[in-house]
Amino acid sequence: MKQRKVPLRKDIVTGEMAPKRELVRVVRDKEGQVSLDPTGKKSGRGAYVSLNVEVAKQAKQKRTFDKVFEVSIRDSFYDELIEYVDHQQARKELFSDEK
Template sequence: MKTRKIPLRKDIVSGEMFPKKDLVRVVRDKEGQVSLDPTGKKNGRGAYITLDVKTAETARKKKVFDKAFSQEVPAEFYDELLAYVDHQQARRELFGDGAQKANS
């Protein structure tokens, strides 16, 4: 069987490349709203972050998405991001890598 190419994306916090399924997309739409995009299909400018709580905390501390989207991102968004990443990390620990596919 032919091996499939695994799409890679760059984590905005560390600058490292990871498989797309190990990241979550954050998107800014035309209205300037910043939101999580677990499906990876929303319209707008996207940036990726790994599903790791420490990385999400670093993103909040350094205000990484403020810089990436050239606008101020509300603190509530960073709280939502941290909760989402924590939840996804816990799912992966419980169910393994298949948890991402079941949630999408």
């Protein structure tokens, strides 16, 4: 069976390339609204961050998405990002043990 190509994306906080499934997409739409995009299919300018709580906290500290999207983003968005990443990281650890 043919091996499928794994799409890689760059984490904007660490600068490392990683498989798309190990990252979460953050998107800015035409109106300038920034939101999480767990499906990876929303229209707009996208940027990726690792599913790692420390990296998400680093993004908040450096205000990375403010710089990337050139808009002012509320702290509540970064808190939502950290919470989402923490949840996904916990799910990954929980379900990887079952295999």
